Amino acid sequence: MGCRIYYKKRRNLNEKFNLFIFILLAFTVKICAQRNTILIIADDLSPDYFGFYPNHGDTVDVPNLRKLKENGILFTKLSSNPVCSSTRAGILTGRYSFRTGVGGIVGGVGGSNQIDTAEISIPKLLKKHNPDIAKANIGKWHLKQPMPAVNLTSPLALGYDWSEGPFIGQLPSFTNWQKYTNGVLSNVTTYATTENVNNTITWLKAQNKAKPFFIWLAFNAPHDPLHLPPADLHKFTNLTGTATDIRDKPKEYFKAMIQAMDREMGRLFDSLKVMNKLDSTDIIFIGDNGNSTRTAQIADQNKAKGTVYEYGVNVPMIISGPTVVNKGRISDALVNTADLFATIVENFGYTNWQSQIPSNKPVDSKSLLPIIKNQSDSIRPWAFSEIFKLTTDSADGKSIRDLQYKLIRFDYGVEEFYDLMVDPLENKNLLSGKLNAIEVDRYNYLCNEMSKLVGSFTCKKLVQVKNSIPTDINIFELVPNPSNSNVTINFSRESGEKYSLKIYDNLGRIIDHQIHLSLGKGIVIDISQYDKGIYLINVSDGKITQTKKLVKH
Numbered sequence: 187m188g189c190r191i192y193y194k195k196r197r198n199l200n201e202k203f204n205l206f207i208f209i210l211l212a213f214t215v216k217i218c219a220q221r222n223t224i225l226i227i228a229d230d231l232s233p234d235y236f237g238f239y240p241n242h243g244d245t246v247d248v249p250n251l252r253k254l255k256e257n258g259i260l261f262t263k264l265s266s267n268p269v270c271s272s273t274r275a276g277i278l279t280g281r282y283s284f285r286t287g288v289g290g291i292v293g294g295v296g297g298s299n300q301i302d303t304a305e306i307s308i309p310k311l312l313k314k315h316n317p318d319i320a321k322a323n324i325g326k327w328h329l330k331q332p333m334p335a336v337n338l339t340s341p342l343a344l345g346y347d348w349s350e351g352p353f354i355g356q357l358p359s360f361t362n363w364q365k366y367t368n369g370v371l372s373n374v375t376t377y378a379t380t381e382n383v384n385n386t387i388t389w390l391k392a393q394n395k396a397k398p399f400f401i402w403l404a405f406n407a408p409h410d411p412l413h414l415p416p417a418d419l420h421k422f423t424n425l426t427g428t429a430t431d432i433r434d435k436p437k438e439y440f441k442a443m444i445q446a447m448d449r450e451m452g453r454l455f456d457s458l459k460v461m462n463k464l465d466s467t468d469i470i471f472i473g474d475n476g477n478s479t480r481t482a483q484i485a486d487q488n489k490a491k492g493t494v495y496e497y498g499v500n501v502p503m504i505i506s507g508p509t510v511v512n513k514g515r516i517s518d519a520l521v522n523t524a525d526l527f528a529t530i531v532e533n534f535g536y537t538n539w540q541s542q543i544p545s546n547k548p549v550d551s552k553s554l555l556p557i558i559k560n561q562s563d564s565i566r567p568w569a570f571s572e573i574f575k576l577t578t579d580s581a582d583g584k585s586i587r588d589l590q591y592k593l594i595r596f597d598y599g600v601e602e603f604y605d606l607m608v609d610p611l612e613n614k615n616l617l618s619g620k621l622n623a624i625e626v627d628r629y630n631y632l633c634n635e636m637s638k639l640v641g642s643f644t645c646k647k648l649v650q651v652k653n654s655i656p657t658d659i660n661i662f663e664l665v666p667n668p669s670n671s672n673v674t675i676n677f678s679r680e681s682g683e684k685y686s687l688k689i690y691d692n693l694g695r696i697i698d699h700q701i702h703l704s705l706g707k708g709i710v711i712d713i714s715q716y717d718k719g720i721y722l723i724n725v726s727d728g729k730i731t732q733t734k735k736l737v738k739h
Contacts, residue, residue, distance in 0.1 A: 221509060222467040223530050224386075224401045224454075225277075228447060229270060229326065229409035230491060231473030233262070233502040234483050235444060241610060243483030246441035247421065250452035251504065254471060258506025259558065260516045265569035265587070266475050266523040268491060268498040270355060271298055271328050272573065273474045273523050274404070278329070278344065279305045280527025280551030282570060284640055289574035289582075293331055294355060296575030301329040301340070306543060308530055309345030309400065315536035318397045322389050325351040325382045325404035338369040346402075350385045352378070357406050360413055377416055379407045379443075383450045387457045395461075398534065403454075408443035410478065412436055419446035440481040468507030468533060470526065475501060484611060492573065494585040494594055495612050499571040509533060511560040519557055520569040520589060527551035529558070568635055586636045590696070591628040593636065601646065603629055607696070620649045623733040624690060624722055661732045662725055668737035669713060675723065676708045689736075690722040697721075713738050 233239040235246050238255055240262065267273040267283060275281075275288035278301070283289040286305065290298035309321040323346040330337040332353050341349035350367045357363045360378040364371060374381055386403055393399055414427030420442040425431060432439050451471075458464035475491050476498040477483070482490035489495035503521070506513070528551035531539050543549050550570075556562035572584040574597065583596035587606065594602040603616045605625070616625055626648050633645035663676045675687070687709070689698040698711070713721075713736070721736045 220398050220466050221533055221535075222399045222463060223533055224403060224467060224469050225526065225530065226451065226469065226471045227274070227325075227402075227404040228444075228471070228473045228502075229404070229406055230475060230478055230481075231408060231444070231502065232477045232482070232497060233473075233500065235441065235477075236502060239502065244437060244441075246444050248444065248448040250448045250455065251471065254469060254504050254506045255514075257513050258469075258504050258510050259513075261503040261505070261521055262516060262518050263569070263589070264472065264501055264503040264521045264523065265499050265571050266473070266501045267571055268475050268493055268573045268581075269294070270326075270409075270474045275301050275329055276522070276524040277526045278307050280308075280524050280549040281305070281547070282524060282550050282639075283572050283574070285548065285550070288329065289572065290576070291355065292328055296577045296579060298575060300331060300337075301344070303340050303343040305344065306547065306549075307344045308402075308527055309347075311345075311531050311536060311539050311542060312400055312534055313345055314542060315531070315534060315539070316398070318394075319534060320348075320393050320397055320399040321346050321401075322348040322386070322399070323351070323402045323404075324349075324386045324389065325402075326355065326406050327351060327353050327404070328355040335369075338366050342368060348389055350389070351382065351404070352406065356410055359411065360406070360415075377419075377446075379405055379415070379447050379450050380419075382406075383454050386454060390457070390461060390463070400530065400534070405447055407447045408440050408481075410480070412439040412443070412480075414439065415442055415446035419449045421445065436480050437483075440477075466508060468505065468509050470503070470505050470530075472503045472523065472526075473501035474523075475499065486611070486613075489612065493581050494571050494573060494583050496592070496606065496610065499585070505554070505558060509555070509558055511558070515560070517557055517563070518589070519564045520566050520587070521554065522550070522552075522566070522569050522571075524551045525554055525565065528553040529555060568632065570636070570639065584636065584640060586632050586639075588628065588632065591625070591632060593629060593632040595636065595643075617646070617648075622724075622731060623650060624724060626650050627722065662723075662734070664723060664734060664736055668739050670739040671712070671714045673711050673713055673736060674708050675711065675725075677725075686724075686726050688724040690724065691716075691719070 234243040236242060237245040267276060269291045271292040272283045272288050272290060275286045276283060279286055287299035288301055290296050292298050292300050312319045312321060323341040327341055330340045332338060338353060351365060352363055353366045357378055361375055363374055363378060365374045382405055386401060412432050414425050422438060422442040425438060425442060455464060458467055478491045479487040484497050489497050491498050532553045532555055552565045554565060556565060568586050568588050570586050574582045583594060585592060585594045590605060590607045592604045592606055601617055604612045605616060629648060630645060637643055661677060665674050665676060687700045688696055691697050716738045718738050722733055723736050724733045
């Protein structure tokens with residue numbers, strides 16, 4: 187009997203110990219799996235001030251952003267809207283501007299509708315998914331007018347637990363400005379960029395360490411007014427800060443402001459490390475639209491901020507943190523800033539958020555997690571941008587691009603079409619002349635996609651460049667076609683001239699480009715690794731160009 191009692195007690199102890207271990211492991215897994223997210227938004231910032239972007243201009247030293255890039259993914263083809271309010275509304279709701287109504291600058295030139303607090307937002311979804319997620323909006327808001335007074339709590343109405351920062355867009359001064367903390371006004375003389383980081387760190391320290399968090403950190407920098415930041419935040423010792431000096435050297439002051447922002451971001455990262463939160467936090471850094479004309483590094487400044495040209499909407503983005511697989515990558519994937527909505531929500535584990543979206547409020551956002559986790563190199567075949575104001579002007583319009591071509595339709599009816607691969611500054615409107623077969627194909631595709639998105643309109647009937655040979659003569663044949671493995675390109679005529687061979691996929695991307703010495707030989711191409719679909723084979727010897735479709739089974 188005594189042995190049986192001893193065994194029973196021992197078994198009970200083992201069961202309790204095992205239960206303790208199970209609870210401990212479960213708790214540990216929960217902590218290890220915790221994902222926090224900080225979205226950092228710079229105001230009016232194009233990629234060309236950063237030396238790690240292709241085709242950059244005059245650059246600035248940003249060691250903390252470089253470190254972020256080295257531990258993350260650099261995106262080269264992020265499309266925003268041309269101004270701040272509409273871009274921010276798109277991120278917050280995952281919806282394009284023609285759906286939210288926020289098409290321009292709230293309270294700015296031309297005006298814009300304000301955001302509707304009934305919109306389903308990132309913080310609202312996170313609260314529904316997990317009430318323990320802490321959610322803070324720090325910095326610039328600029329989605330509502332400050333009157334009536336109830337608007338001052340609109341960040342809270344859209345789901346944030348805490349809101350602290352300037353409510354309007356441009357500050358009157360970076361060292362003398364008004365801050366609203368959950369709707370309560372205070373006057374601030376601390377440098378605005380520094381104050382934003384101070385507020386973020388203070389809020390983080392006040393949170394339960396075991397709870398995940400989402401922070402929307404929106405700097406006013408490097409937006410106007412241009413100024414000389416505190417001396418310990420930059421390395422530009424040749425600047426005096428006088429009005430005359432700022433007028434004469436706007437780009438130097440702009441770079442000093444960027445460097446001050448980078449320095450304060452580094453202080454935030456250091457604080458996260460001290461709090462043991464850096465290794466569980468994904469950080470997203472973006473610009474909200476392109477540089478203003480005063481700081482633009484392009485010759486045609488009519489294509490800067492406020493326009494749907496590339497310099498107005500192509501902005502930097504770096505995503506870094508524990509979710510990133512194969513760090514140090516560069517992604518050329520087409521991305522919209524609105525895609526951050528689904529990305530952030532799904533990164534917190536809410537993968538079925540679509541069930542909360544009413545059918546009359548469609549969301550356009552697509553999650554970037556397949557790219558972040560290195561499971562795919564693309565999420566969408568095109569990227570869309572737009573601007574429209576309460577008082578319309580000639581810049582109002584929409585654009586849609588694939589990896590090579592871009593179609594712009596201004597609201598007054600004019601269209602422009604560009605080959606971004608050879609003309610990244612959009613100087614040659616292809617619609618001013620005759621188009622080749624590939625250009626016609628891509629125009630029709632982009633025009634039809636835009637028509638389906640925003641409503642029916644008529645696409646142009648384009649004039650195609652005719653071949654300089656009779657239509658019954660072919661430069662080449664594809665054998666076999668269709669195919670699922672090897673395809674031979676047999677040329678029907680010989681030439682001593684060099685010729686080029688290009689293969690385009692159904693997104694308009696060049697996936698192969700070869701230069702050969704003559705047309706007299708056949709070429710075997712292995713398409714076994716290609717996805718199923720239609721490809722365009724383009725051959726040119728400088729005098730004659732011909733394009734044919736290839737079908738991959």
